[in-house]
Amino acid sequence: MRPKIYLFGDSITEESFCSGGWGSSLAHHFSRTLDVVLRGYSGYNTRWALKVMERVLPAESGGGGGAPLAVTVFFGANDACLPDRCSGFQHVPLHEYKQNLHSIVSFLKNQWPTTLILLMTPPPIDEEGRLKHPYVENAAGLPERTNEAAGAYAKACIEVAGERGIPVIDLWTKMQKFPNWQKVYLSDGLHLTPTGNRVVFEELVAKLRENSMSLEKLPVDLPLISEIDTKDPLKAFEK
Amino acid sequence: MRPKIYLFGDSITEESFCSGGWGSSLAHHFSRTLDVVLRGYSGYNTRWALKVMERVLPAESGGGGGAPLAVTVFFGANDACLPDRCSGFQHVPLHEYKQNLHSIVSFLKNQWPTTLILLMTPPPIDEEGRLKHPYVENAAGLPERTNEAAGAYAKACIEVAGERGIPVIDLWTKMQKFPNWQKVYLSDGLHLTPTGNRVVFEELVAKLRENSMSLEKLPVDLPLISEIDTKDPLKAFEK
Numbered sequence: 001m002r003p004k005i006y007l008f009g010d011s012i013t014e015e016s017f018c019s020g021g022w023g024s025s026l027a028h029h030f031s032r033t034l035d036v037v038l039r040g041y042s043g044y045n046t047r048w049a050l051k052v053m054e055r056v057l058p059a060e061s062g063g064g065g066g067a068p069l070a071v072t073v074f075f076g077a078n079d080a081c082l083p084d085r086c087s088g089f090q091h092v093p094l095h096e097y098k099q100n101l102h103s104i105v106s107f108l109k110n111q112w113p114t115t116l117i118l119l120m121t122p123p124p125i126d127e128e129g130r131l132k133h134p135y136v137e138n139a140a141g142l143p144e145r146t147n148e149a150a151g152a153y154a155k156a157c158i159e160v161a162g163e164r165g166i167p168v169i170d171l172w173t174k175m176q177k178f179p180n181w182q183k184v185y186l187s188d189g190l191h192l193t194p195t196g197n198r199v200v201f202e203e204l205v206a207k208l209r210e211n212s213m214s215l216e217k218l219p220v221d222l223p224l225i226s227e228i229d230t231k232d233p234l235k236a237f238e239k
Numbered sequence: 240m241r242p243k244i245y246l247f248g249d250s251i252t253e254e255s256f257c258s259g260g261w262g263s264s265l266a267h268h269f270s271r272t273l274d275v276v277l278r279g280y281s282g283y284n285t286r287w288a289l290k291v292m293e294r295v296l297p298a299e300s301g302g303g304g305g306a307p308l309a310v311t312v313f314f315g316a317n318d319a320c321l322p323d324r325c326s327g328f329q330h331v332p333l334h335e336y337k338q339n340l341h342s343i344v345s346f347l348k349n350q351w352p353t354t355l356i357l358l359m360t361p362p363p364i365d366e367e368g369r370l371k372h373p374y375v376e377n378a379a380g381l382p383e384r385t386n387e388a389a390g391a392y393a394k395a396c397i398e399v400a401g402e403r404g405i406p407v408i409d410l411w412t413k414m415q416k417f418p419n420w421q422k423v424y425l426s427d428g429l430h431l432t433p434t435g436n437r438v439v440f441e442e443l444v445a446k447l448r449e450n451s452m453s454l455e456k457l458p459v460d461l462p463l464i465s466e467i468d469t470k471d472p473l474k475a476f477e478k
Binding site: 001014015017018019020021023024025027028031032035037038040041042043044047048051052055056058061089090194221222224225228230231233234237 | 240253254256257258259260262263264266267270271274276277279280281282283286287290291294295297300328329433460461463464467469470472473476
C-alpha cells in the first residue's frame with residue numbers, strides 16, 4: 001500500500017485539482033510514491049470542519065491500517081469573513097479560530113501520532129478583486145473579506161503551529177512579497193491563479209522535504225522503466 | 240468512505256495528473272464525490288502489468304472493505320512497440336496482448352464482481368513525432384512505434400471488451416477523426432497534449448455517465464455551501 005497525504009481544507013483545497021492546481025501538481029510530483037487524497041470543502045470554516053472531521057478522516061482511512069504520512073490543514077479564508085458583511089455566516093471569531101485549529105491538531109495527533117500535520121495560513125486578500133467578483137449579492141459595496149483580517153487569522157495560524165511544534169506555510173506573508181501579487185496570484189481576490197497554485201505547490205514540496213518526504217527518500221512503487229534490464233525485463237518483477 | 244476509481248495503465252496514465260491531465264481533470268470533476276487513485280507505470284506493457292497486478296490492486300484496496308466503483312485499464316501503447324526496433328524489449332505479441340487483457344479483466348472481475356472495468360485503447364501514433372522525440376538511441380532512424388501497429392492493438396482491445404461485455408473507449412479511432420490530430424493531440428507522437436488529455440477526460444466522463452456514475456447520481460460528501468442555511472449554518476451538520 002502506498003502512503004497517503006490528505007489535503008483537508010476549504011475551497012482553496014477543493015479546487016486544488018484544477019488545471020495547474022497545487023493538489024494535482026503534488027499528485028503528479030509523487031505519481032509513483034504517494035497517494036494524494038482530496039478532502040476540500042468549499043465555504044467551510046474551522047467550526048464546520050470540527051463538526052465533520054471524524055467523518056472526513058476516520059481512523060481507518062490512513063490506509064492499510066496505518067496512518068497517513070501527512071495531512072495539510074488549510075482553513076482560515078472563510079473564518080476571516082467580516083461578521084457584518086455579506087458572507088458573515090461563514091465568520092468565526094479569531095480566538096475561536098485559534099482554538100478550533102488547536103482542536104483539529106489534537107484530533108489528528110491523537111488519532112495518528114506519527115502523521116505530519118502541516119498548517120497552511122489563508123492567502124492574502126485583494127479587496128478590489130473581491131468587489132469585482134462577488135459570490136453573493138453585495139449591496140453594501142464593501143468587500144466581505146479584507147487583507148488585514150486575513151493577516152490576523154494567518155498570524156493566529158502561525159501561533160498555533162508554534163505552540164504545537166508543527167510546521168506551517170505562511171502563504172499570507174510569502175505571497176505579498178511578490179510585485180502585483182493581487183493579480184498574479186489571485187484570480188478573484190481570494191482563489192488562486194495557476195501561478196498562485198504553483199507557489200503553494202513549491203512551498204509544500206519544500207516543507208515536505210524538510211520533513212524527509214521527498215522523491216529521493218520515499219520508496220518508489222514497483223520498478224522504474226530505467227531499472228528494467230532490456231535483455232531480461234521480467235527479472236525485475238521476480239522479487 | 241468515498242467510492243474510488245483506480246486508473247491502471249502505462250505512462251499515459253502515470254502522467255495523467257500533469258497540468259490539464261485527464262486524471263487530474265477527473266479528480267477535479269468528482270472533487271466531492273469520488274477518489275481518483277493513480278496507478279500508472281511508465282513503460283509497462285500487459286505482460287508486466289499481469290506480474291504486478293495483485294500488488295497494485297490488492298483486494299482490500301477497494302476502500303472500506305468494499306470494491307472500487309471503477310477501474311480503467313489502459314495498456315497497449317508499449318505492447319505495440321515493434322519487436323525489431325529500438326524499444327523492442329517492451330513489445331508483446333498481439334495474441335498475447337489480447338490474452339493478457341482477458342487475464343487482467345478476469346482478475347478484476349473475480350476480485351471485485353461489482354466494479355466497472357473500463358478498457359481504453361492505445362491512442363494513435365504520429366511516426367514523425369516519434370522520430371523527432373526518441374526516448375532511447377535510435378540509430379536505425381525508423382520509428383519504434385507505428386500507427387498501423389497501434390491500430391491492431393486497439394482493435395484487439397475492442398474485441399476483448401466485446402467478448403467480456405464491458406465498455407471500451409476507442410481513442411485510436413476517436414482521435415484520428417480530428418484534423419491535424421498528430422500535433423493537436425500528441426506532444427511527441429505518443430503522449431498527450433493538454434487537448435489530447437481533454438479528449439480522454441471527456442470520453443471517460445461520458446462513459447462513466449452511461450454507467451450511472453455522474454455528478455447527478457453520486458452522493459456528495461458532506462453538505463454543499465449552497466445547502467447551508469445562512470441563518471443557522473450548524474443545522475446542516477446535525478444529521
